[in-house]
Amino acid sequence: MALSNSLRQGRRLLCQHRGAVAVAITHHDFSTSSQQQDKHSFKCLIVGGGAGGIAMAAKLARKLGKGQVGLIEPHENHVYQPMWTLVGGGLKKMEQSIRPQSDVMPKNCQWIADTAEKFDPDNNTVVTGKGHEVKYEYLILATGIQLNYHLIKGLPEGFKADPQLCSNYSMFTAPKTFPAIQNFQGGNAIFTFPNTPIKCAGAPQKIMYLAEDYFRKNGKRDSANVIFNTSLGVIFGVKKYADRLTDVYKSRGITVNFKHNLIEVRPEKREAVFEVLESDPKETVTFNYDMLHVTPPMSGVDSVRNSALADENGYVDTVKETLQHKKYPNVFGIGDCTNVPTSKTAAAVAGQCGVLLRTISAVMKGKTPKPRYDGYTSCPLITGYGKAILAEFDFDGQPLETFPFDQGREMRTMYHLKKDIMPEIYWQMLLKGLWNGPRVYRKMMHLGLSR
Ligand SMILES: Cc1cc2nc3c(=O)[nH]c(=O)nc-3n(C[C@H](O)[C@H](O)[C@H](O)COP(=O)(O)OP(=O)(O)OC[C@H]3O[C@@H](n4cnc5c(N)ncnc54)[C@H](O)[C@@H]3O)c2cc1C
Incomplete structure (x- = not known):
């Protein structure tokens, strides 16, 4: 249904x-x-x-x-x-x-x-x-x-066969994710991160934290193994936020398997096959799943x-x-x-x-452009219903935080910023060419002392 x-x-x-x-x-x-x-x-x-x-x-x-x-x-x-x-x-x-x-x-x-x-x-x-x-x-x-779903054996056609197989990365499969979370009755809920650069590197784990929180609030957490199988060797690329996210996943009892890259999905048996990167001889490991959220190679x-x-x-x-x-x-x-x-x-x-x-x-004008971009990027890391860590950083992985307090903490304000305010900034300002990021506000909030 x-x-x-x-x-x-x-x-x-x-x-x-x-x-x-x-x-x-x-x-x-x-x-x-x-x-x-x-x-x-x-x-x-x-x-x-x-x-x-x-x-x-x-x-x-x-x-x-x-x-x-x-x-x-x-x-x-x-x-x-x-x-x-x-x-x-x-x-x-x-x-x-x-x-x-x-x-x-x-x-x-x-x-x-x-x-x-x-x-x-x-x-x-x-x-x-x-x-x-x-x-x-x-x-x-x-x-x-x-998005290269086709590089995973069994996809994309597997999405049609199994209601518990989902992916927030395409508009076709993202609407499957919440029903899969709701229908989950226990067992392995697996979330993947591929072996290529991706957009929004936080998104594969944000949905995991939401799912885990949902299971907890709906009496299913005790029977759930929440598993993050990532090709990476770290939970996040910036140390400050990686340290905080490590606290989050450990305190929530989430299993993280590093260097695990999804290569095949067998929806008829609900199996997901991962290669273990850097293993010699090459090793694969098969997990049964009761819910599988796929982030595709890109x-x-x-x-x-x-x-x-x-x-x-x-x-x-x-x-x-x-x-x-x-x-x-x-x-x-x-x-x-x-x-x-x-x-x-x-x-x-x-x-x-x-x-x-x-x-x-x-x-x-025939002039040489000045070097101006510092690599500013941001990722509102939702860690549950009502909380988020707002990661903001530059090319060197140094935090470039807008607000004059520690954004590495899980906060309700950051959750509402992501859920309620950022969509408006996108539609009303960014797409109209009126938003160049929060640099001006960052400077104001840090009394001119920030970059
Ligand atoms: C699940 C998910 C969660 C995300 N969460 C966040 C977040 O919290 N915060 C955040 O900042 N970002 C987030 N992102 C990432 C963000 O959406 C992208 O980084 C952003 O849209 C990149 O903008 P872009 O213009 O480079 O590419 P896009 O917005 O993807 O636009 C590319 C456009 O190019 C067009 N195109 C492609 N090929 C051709 C062609 N040959 N000819 C003509 N047109 C072509 C496509 O149709 C598309 O319209 C998320 C993304 C996903 C999928």
Whole structure:
């Protein structure tokens, strides 16, 4: 019953946002709207209309005026992905994370409802899926990161077979998570972290803490083994927050298995197979599961990965302090698609978009852009219903906290910031090009003594 409900919800959302699901599940078959495009040359062309693309379009359309900015994005809906943790925890509905793309597209920006298939940076041209050539003077890549469920044997088709198999990372499978938590009657509840860079590295464990809290509050905790199987060797990349999270998982009786990478799911037997990384000889271990939350392996999107703009790992090769491309000075990157060495989050996009505007403005004037980005990123680590640790840090893993108190503590205020305030900042400020991250507030709250 729960499975058919969540699949029904997924199917409805599939109709609303077909391309996103295709990317999440099969990685091809972007949908496009029937909108006709009349102009194929722009002063500034943006590829990708997610958090970074729309924020930059808003800033640049305001600066350059009508007709100067084009944006290639195939999906008819825009999604606020950070809300999917809350959807998985039963705190929000998937619909609340979705708005029509036309509502968030800045009015002076021309939306090209298509995909970018080929990049020819030597000739300042992008070729779209429908075969149009789009010319640019300046190009911004904001294509995000690709979900590769298919690299795990048994997925993505396993999602259809088992109601206890879920994943907050795609809009199709996130609505399955809360029913799986509710239906769980004891046994192994397993949460995974893959062996690749991912977006929001905190999300795989946030949903685990919510599930554990739910089991506790609903009398199921004694019969539950809550297990985090992570490919990493640490619980979190920044020591301060890793220490606090270690206290959290130990005090809650959660088992953490490091260096465990999910390679296969057998939904018919409810088995999950993990390779033990760095084992010699190679070792695999099979767990039975009664609930399995999968975070898939991820990569740069195929069209970028196969272009001259990518580094050897498939991400846009970007100067980390300016966001200018290392080889093509009229090309720039923002957000998850870049190889900027910081945690891939919408918060990082916010920290980057003000820097990128200044970089592009300098390049347009023939000046050398100044190094400004410090790697600011943030992760509101929800640790239960009503509590969160707000991690904020820079390139060096040094905390860059906005508030003048220790954010490493679990706090109700941080939970409400994540649940109630951040969505508004996203829709009303970031996407309108009005939010460059909390730097100004941080300085104010630290009486000018913070970076
Ligand atoms: C479950 C979950 C929880 C998260 N929690 C948080 C959180 O708490 N805090 C936080 O700050 N961040 C969080 N994030 C991460 C955040 O959503 C991303 O880091 C952010 O959206 C990155 O923005 P982006 O513009 O780089 O990519 P996206 O927003 O993913 O946008 C990329 C866009 O590019 C488009 N695209 C891709 N390929 C092409 C192509 N070939 N042609 C044209 N367009 C293309 C896609 O359709 C998409 O619209 C979370 C993400 C998930 C999934």
